[in-house]
Every structure is written in structure tokens, then in C-alpha cells.
Amino acid sequence: MAHYDIKILSGLLDSFENSLLSRSKNKVNIHVAFQFTKKTMPEYFNESSLAYDEIHAVIKELERRDFLSVVWKKGKEGHIIQKVILKEEYIDKVYSYLKRTPKMDNENLHLQFLSAWEQEQKQKETLIASKFVAYLKERIEAGKTVKEFIDLSDLEKTKKILAMLSLVENNKESCYIREFSIWHFADSKIFESQFGVLGKIMRRFKTEFADMDIYQILAEYNIYNTPDYVYLKGTGELSFHKESKSIVDLVYLEQGIGISGADVKNIRVSGKDRVKKVITIENQTTFFRWQEENSLIIYLGGYHNSVRRELLSRVYQELPEAEYLHFGDIDVGGFEIYRDLCEKTGIPFQTYHMGIWELKHYEDYTKKLTDNDKKRLQTLMKREWFGQKKIAQVLEYMEKNDRKLEQEIIRR
Numbered sequence: 001m002a003h004y005d006i007k008i009l010s011g012l013l014d015s016f017e018n019s020l021l022s023r024s025k026n027k028v029n030i031h032v033a034f035q036f037t038k039k040t041m042p043e044y045f046n047e048s049s050l051a052y053d054e055i056h057a058v059i060k061e062l063e064r065r066d067f068l069s070v071v072w073k074k075g076k077e078g079h080i081i082q083k084v085i086l087k088e089e090y091i092d093k094v095y096s097y098l099k100r101t102p103k104m105d106n107e108n109l110h111l112q113f114l115s116a117w118e119q120e121q122k123q124k125e126t127l128i129a130s131k132f133v134a135y136l137k138e139r140i141e142a143g144k145t146v147k148e149f150i151d152l153s154d155l156e157k158t159k160k161i162l163a164m165l166s167l168v169e170n171n172k173e174s175c176y177i178r179e180f181s182i183w184h185f186a187d188s189k190i191f192e193s194q195f196g197v198l199g200k201i202m203r204r205f206k207t208e209f210a211d212m213d214i215y216q217i218l219a220e221y222n223i224y225n226t227p228d229y230v231y232l233k234g235t236g237e238l239s240f241h242k243e244s245k246s247i248v249d250l251v252y253l254e255q256g257i258g259i260s261g262a263d264v265k266n267i268r269v270s271g272k273d274r275v276k277k278v279i280t281i282e283n284q285t286t287f288f289r290w291q292e293e294n295s296l297i298i299y300l301g302g303y304h305n306s307v308r309r310e311l312l313s314r315v316y317q318e319l320p321e322a323e324y325l326h327f328g329d330i331d332v333g334g335f336e337i338y339r340d341l342c343e344k345t346g347i348p349f350q351t352y353h354m355g356i357w358e359l360k361h362y363e364d365y366t367k368k369l370t371d372n373d374k375k376r377l378q379t380l381m382k383r384e385w386f387g388q389k390k391i392a393q394v395l396e397y398m399e400k401n402d403r404k405l406e407q408e409i410i411r412r
């Protein structure tokens with residue numbers, strides 16, 4: 001069935017809720033109308049359709065119920081409907097007829113829940129979720145739309161989304177996505193069903209995640225789609241248990257070795273007399289191609305998570321005299337990753353092949369900054385860079401010349 005009554009009344013209520021009338025802020029007498037056009041009601045204007053008589057019958061019944069009044073096209077009275085106008089004094093009856101909750105009621109229910117949520121989360125590590133809640137409250141209180149992220153008519157889904165955000169941000173135990181979903185929601189797939197909105201929220205409210213997909217973001221919280229591996233190559237020796245005498249000499253492995261996150265806690269890295277540099281590399285292609293003597297090279301894979309931090313901590317304890325270098329993209333994300341690496345590991349990394357010389361030398365391969373790049377770059381330029389003036393100079397050069405560069409093109 002066409003359900004023309006539902007279509008017309010829903011259209012009227014949508015217009016009402018999107019107007020100032022629903023908030024009693026309108027001081028001009030404006031009527032809420034549903035226009036009959038070939039776009040809004042194509043069946044009505046289709047001469048081969050039987051909908052014309054059915055629509056007239058539906059409108060007559062809605063008019064009888066005092067839901068609306070009809071405006072006929074001039075000269076076509078009783079034959080062609082120009083529009084119908086909502087009778088606002090009977091609007092409660094329309095909501096009841098459609099079994100629809102008024103938008104303001106849904107807003108108030110959300111505001112009550114969001115305020116209670118803020119009180120409950122005060123002592124928890126929910127930076128992204130807290131920013132998201134503050135954003136929602138501000139928008140709802142101002143009468144602005146939040147449909148980019150949530151449906152105000154579905155409070156339970158909003159609760160589920162916030163629960164997922166909070167659980168992710170507070171997760172400390174390494175696990176797989178479907179394990180996480182079963183543990184917390186008794187369903188292996190329900191967590192993944194919300195990846196679209198979760199990814200959008202986390203990218204919007206944490207700058208460092210702006211260019212990351214949901215799987216990369218979750219890995220920052222020890223939640224993995226597949227086993228998490230750390231890759232090492234170059235110079236250095238690995239042993240896998242304090243009681244084992246077996247040693248792997250990385251120099252004999254041209255493309256290195258991958259160690260699962262579960263095994264990282266058991267490995268030991270040695271080679272004080274041989275390893276002069278420890279180089280972390282942001283992108284996998286560059287890691288596999290890069291060769292450098294007397295260097296332990298570690299594939300970072302974007303932002304380091306707890307597995308990589310544990311490994312770096314072990315390396316630094318064993319090789320404190322080595323020079324620590326980070327090699328990443330010469331873009332906003334690359335410098336954000338570098339800063340995060342220094343702050344969270346406490347290791348005195350220096351940038352490597354991330355300077356003005358590279359931007360000039362590989363100018364033909366550079367790209368223009370996006371609008372988002374420019375905004376984030378402004379934030380970076382205001383920060384301290386551990387006494388490294390050269391980084392500030394690189395950022396200024398990027399802004400002035402509107403340039404950025406991916407590390408894969410850089411050669412030794």
C-alpha cells in the first residue's frame with residue numbers, strides 16, 4: 001500500500017520540527033505546508049495512475065480528523081490540490097496518529113541521558129567520548145542537527161554508540177575485534193556493525209586519527225582485526241626467552257622478521273657494539289626497501305600502540321647509546337605521529353629525512369595541502385618541538401609553499 005496519509009503527515013511534521021515553530025521562537029504567522037508537486041507526489045500527476053482518487057480520499061479523511069486543511073489550485077478547486085496546511089492546534093493528534101515522538105521530547109531525553117553520562121564518566125579515560133558528548137549537547141541545545149552521528153528518535157542506539165566508545169578508550173587488554181564484541185555485547189558482530197559511525201566520531205574528535213581507518217584506530221587501543229605484528233630488520237640480535245640460548249641475527253634476514261604482539265613481551269634485543277642507530281619507519285613499503293648499515297630498523301605502522309611501545313622500551317633499555325631516529329611522511333600526520341612517539345615513549349627521537357631538503361629535492365612528487373591539513377598545521381606550528389628548531393622551519397616551509405610529501409619516494 002502507498003500509505004499516502006503517513007507520507008503527507010510525516011512531511012508536515014518534518015517541516016514543523018525543522019522550523020522555529022516547534023521551539024515557539026517564531027514571531028511571524030507562518031503556516032507549515034506540504035506542497036503537491038511532481039517531485040513530492042509524482043503519482044498524483046500521473047494520468048495513467050489510479051492514485052489520484054485514492055489521494056483525494058485520504059486527504060478528505062485527514063481533513064475530517066482536523067489534521068490539515070486543503071488549498072486548491074486556483075481555478076481547479078475541488079480537482080487539483082496545490083498544498084495542504086498543518087493544523088498546529090491539533091498537532092498532538094497527528095503525532096499520536098503516526099505513533100511518533102515529538103522531536104523536542106527526543107531532544108530532552110537525549111540531553112538528560114548525556115548529562116547523566118557525563119557525571120558517570122568523570123573518573124574514566126574517555127577523551128573522545130567526552131568531546132563527542134559535549135558536541136552533541138551543544139548542538140541539541142542550540143536546535144542544530146546531529147543526524148551526521150546519531151538519530152534523535154533512537155536513544156538506545158545513542159547509548160550503544162557511547163558505550164562502545166567508552167569501552168574502546170578504556171580497553172587495556174589485547175584482543176581481537178570479535179572477542180571484544182562478544183565480551184561486551186554478547187554478539188560477535190554487533191561491534192563491527194557500528195564501525196562507520198565510530199570511525200567518523202574518532203576521526204573528528206581526535207586529530208591524530210584524522211587519516212586513519214577504523215582498524216588502525218582500534219589497534220591504538222589493543223583491539224585487532226588480525227594478529228598485531230612488529231617488524232624488525234637490519235643490525236641486532238633477538239632472543240626469545242631468558243632461558244633459551246637460541247639467537248636470531250637480523251643481519252642475515254634481508255627483509256627482517258615479524259614478531260606477534262603476544263610474543264613481544266618475551267623477546268630481548270641486543271647488539272650494543274654493533275647498533276649505532278635505531279630507526280622507526282612509518283610506512284611498510286619504505287621499511288621493506290630501506291637498508292642502512294649498523295642500524296636496527298623497526299616498522300612502526302603509523303601510530304605506535306602498546307605493543308610497539310613495549311618493544312621500543314626494551315630496545316632503549318638495551319641500547320641507550322644508539323641514535324634514535326624517526327622516518328615518516330613529511331606531512332601533518334607524519335609530524336603528529338613523530339610527536340606522539342616522543343611523548344609516549346620518552347625516547348629522544350630525532351626526525352630523519354623529514355626536512356626542507358627532501359621537500360625541495362622531490363618537489364615534483366609533492367602534493368598540495370588539503371584544507372584539513374592547513375588547519376592541523378596551524379595547531380602543530382604553535383607547539384614546542386623538544387628544542388628542535390628545524391621542525392618548526394619545516395612546518396613553516398610546508399605552509400608557505402603549500403607542499404607535503406609521502407616518504408615512499410625518498411631514497412638513500
